[in-house]
Amino acid sequence: xxxxxxTILIVEDEMAIVELVSFSLKxxxxxxxxxxxxxxxxxxxxxxxxxxxLLDWMLPDQSxxxxxxxxxxxxxxxxxxxxxxxxxxxxxxxxxxxxQGADDYITKPFSPRELNARIKALIRRKTPEHAELxxxxxxxxxxxxxxxxxxxxxxxxxxxxxxxxxRFLIAHPERVFTRSQLLDKVWGDHAVLEERTVDVHVxxxxxxxxxxxxxxxxxxxxxxxxxxx
Ligand code: CA
Numbered sequence: 228x229x230x231x232x233x234t235i236l237i238v239e240d241e242m243a244i245v246e247l248v249s250f251s252l253k254x255x256x257x258x259x260x261x262x263x264x265x266x267x268x269x270x271x272x273x274x275x276x277x278x279x280x281l282l283d284w285m286l287p288d289q290s291x292x293x294x295x296x297x298x299x300x301x302x303x304x305x306x307x308x309x310x311x312x313x314x315x316x317x318x319x320x321x322x323x324x325x326x327q328g329a330d331d332y333i334t335k336p337f338s339p340r341e342l343n344a345r346i347k348a349l350i351r352r353k354t355p356e357h358a359e360l361x362x363x364x365x366x367x368x369x370x371x372x373x374x375x376x377x378x379x380x381x382x383x384x385x386x387x388x389x390x391x392x393x394r395f396l397i398a399h400p401e402r403v404f405t406r407s408q409l410l411d412k413v414w415g416d417h418a419v420l421e422e423r424t425v426d427v428h429v430x431x432x433x434x435x436x437x438x439x440x441x442x443x444x445x446x447x448x449x450x451x452x453x454x455x456x
Contacts (some may be wrong), residue, residue: 233357234258235346236277237292238268240287241310244335248281251339263287265294272304276415278357279346281327284313284320292327299328309351310345312337327393340403356398365455367439378439388414389432392425396443396453405450425451 235252239245240263249259260277262268265288268280280298282291282434291311298304311324311332324332333342348434361370366379371394376385385393395413396404404412405423414420429451433440444452 229281229421234260234275235279235281236268236271236275237261237281238263238286238291239281239283240264240285241283244283244312246272247339248342251343255343257346259418265289265297268294269297272298277307278309279310279350281312281342281346284311284324287437292324295324295327295329296314305355308349309387310342310349351401354398356395358398362394362397364397364400364453365439366440367397367436368397369394383435383437385435386431388428389435392428392432393436393453396451400453400455403446403449403452 235260237245237248239248239261244280245261245263249261252259257278260271260275262271263286265286268282271277282295284291286294295309295311298307298309308330309328311329312335313320313324314335321332321448330353330354331345333345347358351360355362357371359372363369368380369375369390370379374390376383376390376393391413392409395409402456407423409425410420410422426444429443429445433443442453442455444454446452
């Protein structure tokens with residue numbers, strides 16, 4: 228199930244770094260989980276989906292690079308944001324990491340502030356529905372920080388599930404999503420919900436949007452999209 232607070236998973240065996248990174252990420256408002264080997268990381272991913280992974284290169288059982296390629300070859304995790312932590316500053320290592328599907332890398336020693344900035348930038352780029360920026364389409368505005376939604380500057384009442392659905396759709400306007408994609412993206416990979424649940428929430432969302440309900444389009448025999456057209 229998707230958790231309320233966004234979690235960052237650190238895969239790192241050097242405890243001093245785990246502590247430093249955990250401390251600064253928690254101060255920045257993240258939940259932090261730490262594991263210390265690739266095997267533990269893989270087990271973790273079977274039960275929980277983090278918002279982002281900080282993956283060390285040198286780990287006791289296998290290299291972080293091996294775990295990276297395993298994660299990327301799994302359909303469920305192919306888009307999970309990953310930043311490699313590396314003590315290596317050799318150009319070819321960075322290239323190898325990026326070729327295996329790392330989204331970014333940061334070379335040790337790094338400052339917690341720099342790490343934080345990289346994390347924010349990556350999340351904004353890969354999962355805009357989790358960024359903190361206000362999003363607007365037409366008369367509709369959504370503020371992800373205060374969780375407020377307004378239509379023509381008037382705040383509307385909206386349920387939690389409908390808010391999550393709208394946050395996802397407004398972050399990806401003009402794109403059609405199937406019901407199963409929406410279940411996956413909005414409710415999480417491990418959600419055991421039926422596809423018609425999506426229809427129920429779309430119905431409630433349109434009701435909540437009042438005059439702006441026509442922004443949520445039904446695309447016959449495909450799914451739904453948010454569109455101004
Ligand atoms: Ca290490």
